[in-house]
Amino acid sequence: MLIMVGSWGVGWLPHVPESVLARSRLLLAVRVDLVGVVVCTVFLALGSMLLVRSWLRLGQQLDGRWTTHGVAARRAALRWAVPLLAALPIFSRDVFSYVQQGRMVAVGLDPYTTGVSAVPGWFMHGADSLWAESPSPYGPLFLWAAEGIWLVSDGRPEVSTLLFRGIAVVGMALCLWAVPRLARAAGRDPDRAVWLSITNPLFLLYMIGAAHNDALMMGLMLAGFVLLVRPGRRRPQALAGLVLICLSVAIKPLTILMLPFAALLLPAGWAPWTTGRGMPVRARFGPWITTAVLAVAVLAVLGQLSGLGFGWIAAMLTSGDAAFPYAPFGLIGLGVGALVDLATALDARTVAGWCYTAGTVCALAYTAYSGLRRHVSDPVWTSAAVLFVAVVVAPIIQPWYLVWLLPLVAACLPGRLEHPRWFGPVLAGSVLLLTGVGVVDQIAVFQWIPHVPVRLLAAAIVLACLAYIVWWDPHTSRVFRSSARPAPQEVL
Template identity: 45%
Template sequence: MSGRTLSAPVQSARRAALRFRELLGSFAGTSWLIGGPEGQVSHTLRQGLLAVLMIMAGSWGVGWVAETVGSVLARNPWLLPVRTTTTGVIICTVLLVLGALLLLRSWLRLSQRIGTWDEQSVPVVRRALLMWGIPLMFCLPIFSRDVFSYLAQGRVLHAGLNPYQSGVSELPGWFAAGADSLWAESPSPYGPLFLLLARGVWFVSFEIPEISIALFRLVALVGVVLMAVYIPKLARAFGSAPGWALWLCLLNPLSLMVFIPAAHNDALMIGLILAGTWYALRRRRLLAVLLLVAAVAVKPIALVLLPFAVLLTLDSTVSYAQRFREWCFAGVIALVLLIGGGYSLGVGIGWFTAALGAGSAILQSAPVGLIGLALGWVAQLGLGWDSAAVAEAFYHLARLFSGIVLALMLLRRRLGNPVLWGAYALTVVVVSSSIIQPWYVLWILPLYAVVHVYRGRVLVLVTLLLTVMVLNSMVSQLSVAQWIDTAVVQGIAFAVAAVYLIYIVFLDPNTTELFSMREESQRWNAADGWLPLRELSTPDTSWSRADIYQDHGAPAVHRPIDPDQKAR
């Protein structure tokens, strides 16, 4: 790591890697990708473009394809050789994994080449988002195949059934259509607005899954655009760095994979949350509440943030009477829209009860889930109790704990920045869940990033978390034909990932410093400067509009981070 004495083999490997890079940079055919002055970002943008092109090509061999009669690609003669032969599948797997890691490296290198996160970095990051995002629109679904479950649940609603009571297996052909078997008899965890969108997609796609995937990606793209617009606005208002916030929240490989190829509805939910938060800050109460309720109607987890975000309309959060006034205003609108919308769709309030048990069919793999399983096993072994009942009781206690924490935060007299405290609340809810999916971290990142810039060990840990989640899903979520040994393909993918990851973390002279754990965790904004995380405490006064760093009507202010402390 940076700042440590390295062993002779590691130093030799580093020198060899550097010489190889210099060699590639000297050829006309590769200098456009490898060479160039360190101050230019164009080479890094092109490296990221190459990475997503590799991912796109790899997805054609190991991405998910529906096997229905209406599928255009299931038996396409151009794709069959790479999807049905061992050689084709292995080549595509290597391309996919190498592309994901090259994208990770490009993301990290872009932060170094930009340097100071002033206003001039925002268009650079948006250009990178455009260059790296467009090729991913042409991938087969990778990372997750939930997009097929979206379509299946839309089909269930279109057939007049209640997706909160009927699983996708209620209708024939669901498995061939690509839906994961864990949703066969499980209730939908999504809100009524998203189910309405899913029904519309099913209706207009003419049972051609490729059309439905494209439409769901357009829905996700709306969320990405909302994030690209409102993350910088909120970051300016709270004194964070807009370019850094965009870089962290939208350009990281996990966001790009989840929001575009996988077409997850999380993108739309997050975009609506950020838009509603911005309009609450601008005191446009009705529009803010409508956007926040729409986010809840996409994924009910957004309900956690609603009572925090609506407080941004107040001059000060000192008064409990004013807090309750905003909560009542938002609550009445939410109840009318969500309950009325649910009954108009014929699904009632099933979205709320289903959300409390969302993902119950998924393996309980989070810390709380594993503890619950362990307690159930011990109770059955020692006392003869039902292990499943004990585990479920523990999960209910964890949810109750998170609810109590949220209530205490909302009722605290010295309530801090509502966006930041909303991030704390959502973190508590996620950590208290018995299931944590890789993309849950994407719900939380923007809420932290628009208030503060982070560096040191905390940013290293976030980077490693994003990396592990991307690679784990890339390796485990491969669509491989039954006659090809999946374990062999996954083993090759793991080996390639491990070798490249070791290079990025330990050998690459340009990226190893980004993984150093020697620098303490700190956060920064323009009002406070750098503050160590370990020295932070609850605020001395409750949040007020006077704490807004930049009013929405003021011109943009250039607030570069300390020049001797470049952002990561």
């Protein structure tokens, strides 16, 4: 509830004539006044950190009782998500870029060759200027849906936000259906897997609160894996699983890297890996060919229906024009580009682009190596590893990218790295840190409100809560102690 109320004062809201909330006297009274902004900033920061603490305490209280009380993790995910449905977009304003890209498709522009700056009023409608010149990184199915949402909403941001949030809710529902089934098939506790990945505050805040399309991408991908590994499944079910993963590619094309490993599950699911046999290299080419033909067919149909064809391939390879300095390859590209620009006649952006291309080549090379090596690990685990490498070598790393990996790690076959000591503290610390980053970095206020002091206030609250949770809270602090082996109830 604190997060929901806080979002009304410092969440993202385009101030355009079509917006009902932008003309609301009650809402404007909160958003234009410094006192209202400060109160809402406190609510958002405090509520977000309390959500992280509640998640940690839920995991501690359920440890050792997952079989009898584990359903509480699923109920918590649903109950915590409900207030976020009434919140203004928080932690990201990507949803407004979705709207403008759908608008581009509706007026006949190609979002794979130009950015949202091609349509008038894009900035007033809330799209981030960082991506204004970048081609769309999304697949044809999502852009087709975005076109429909633009036409239905008629440019009203409240309607379009609710519809995109509805897509995120569908993705969450698919995840809640798929994760426990995938974990159960792997011999893991299904409710613990749900707690680690879907009840996780990062999922709730960035997927539901920010209305990201990643939720649907994940839901389709995970549901596809469930159909592939389900015991006793028949080949049509397995092929349907591959179709679902192809649909996830049509939402966000990065998941195309998972198709070679999902294909390995086509003949017999997880059976070759549970028995330790694996799959010989020669035996992999049949499933790969079948999967390639199916993927081309599905994506060709969607490209034809949406009118966007296969333009997403070129866009995916060139969408790294923007870079974040805290992404390793983003930092390398910016640094090398600046140095070469000083020493030669080459343009810094061109050199940085070469570095980003090198990162793409590294991701593709690792994918090929993982698929062709003699002993392939569990395909679900390998999919997570390939996705992790692709994220690390990308010029842009967003806080919610961790959410992509958690369901795959939580529901893959048990392996040699089962329950490492560092996993609990690292995961809890990452969730705390990335939640805090979202609070501080994504506060939306009017130009006359002093932005820096408001951010500093949010940062102070986040740091105070972080210090309390890590060092002073008698319960949650046990998660972060590494001096001694933690007791079972203190392990995440």
